[in-house]
Amino acid sequence: MFLVKLGGSVITVKGRYRYFRPKAVQEIIGELKKKGEPFVLVHGGGSFGHIKAKEYGIPGAITEVRKMGYSIIHRDMVELNQRIINSLLDNKIRGVGVPPASFNGDLEKITQAMKEHMEAGLFPVSFGDVYINKAENRFEIVSGDDLVLELARVLRPREVYFLTDVDGIYDRNPKKHHDAVLLRELNDTATFEHVGTDVTGGMLKKASTVRDIAGLGTTVYVLNGNVPSRLNQINSKNFIGTVVK
Ligand code: ADP
Numbered sequence: 001m002f003l004v005k006l007g008g009s010v011i012t013v014k015g016r017y018r019y020f021r022p023k024a025v026q027e028i029i030g031e032l033k034k035k036g037e038p039f040v041l042v043h044g045g046g047s048f049g050h051i052k053a054k055e056y057g058i059p060g061a062i063t064e065v066r067k068m069g070y071s072i073i074h075r076d077m078v079e080l081n082q083r084i085i086n087s088l089l090d091n092k093i094r095g096v097g098v099p100p101a102s103f104n105g106d107l108e109k110i111t112q113a114m115k116e117h118m119e120a121g122l123f124p125v126s127f128g129d130v131y132i133n134k135a136e137n138r139f140e141i142v143s144g145d146d147l148v149l150e151l152a153r154v155l156r157p158r159e160v161y162f163l164t165d166v167d168g169i170y171d172r173n174p175k176k177h178h179d180a181v182l183l184r185e186l187n188d189t190a191t192f193e194h195v196g197t198d199v200t201g202g203m204l205k206k207a208s209t210v211r212d213i214a215g216l217g218t219t220v221y222v223l224n225g226n227v228p229s230r231l232n233q234i235n236s237k238n239f240i241g242t243v244v245k
């Protein structure tokens, strides 16, 4: 079994509210299917999550205004999830959405539900989502990356793949620095700049999550979701991406 995070930067256009990229998703699912092995998916929010989260100030204390934001963001995330499930079904893959908000963002419970779906021969698909933090009277956001870490801990996948819109982890932001160098293996020289609308930490947080997963003994690949054929070149010399062991 393998575990895949579909980054919001691949499945949506991050700067355009609710702009889905159906072709990118279809192509990725086509490559995952070729692997001929069960998988668990987690997807990010992209422009279905971050734009409204920023606009409404979520995460933040519960207020009347934020209640509206919470409802809108969860609605948008479920819609994005349904589009991915539709893509899976188009490929005859039995995808089932598992929304974190329904479990109050409790990572253990979400993971248990994912596990049970997997054991029943289904393909669970969870995502970054809003949730209620009752103890502190706040609305929070769980990122898809946090979920992947917990799932890796419990499900012990053979490999984990993070797909974003760049070739992997570079020594600095490749969108700003044309001379940025792709790191074939993650080391400590990388620097990360914050990306405008991201409310969950961007590449900096991702790099630390990836290290944590590798620390469990699972190899992690960070690769370009816009060139999904690379998912099937992982063990070849020609593979382009960052490997974290
Ligand atoms: P996703 O939301 O798809 O999971 P992010 O948008 O959080 O991914 O992260 C990908 C983005 O991180 C890239 O588009 C890139 O511009 C930015 N970035 C910043 N620093 C780096 C770096 N050192 N290496 C790779 N990408 C970086």
Ligand code: IPE
Residues within 6 Å of the ligand: 006, 007, 008, 009, 043, 044, 045, 046, 047, 048, 049, 050, 053, 073, 077, 127, 128, 129, 130, 141, 142, 143, 144, 145, 198, 199, 200, 202
């Ligand atoms: C964000 O999830 C979810 C919301 C903002 C509601 P992620 O942090 O996993 O999303 P991406 O991959 O960065 O877009």
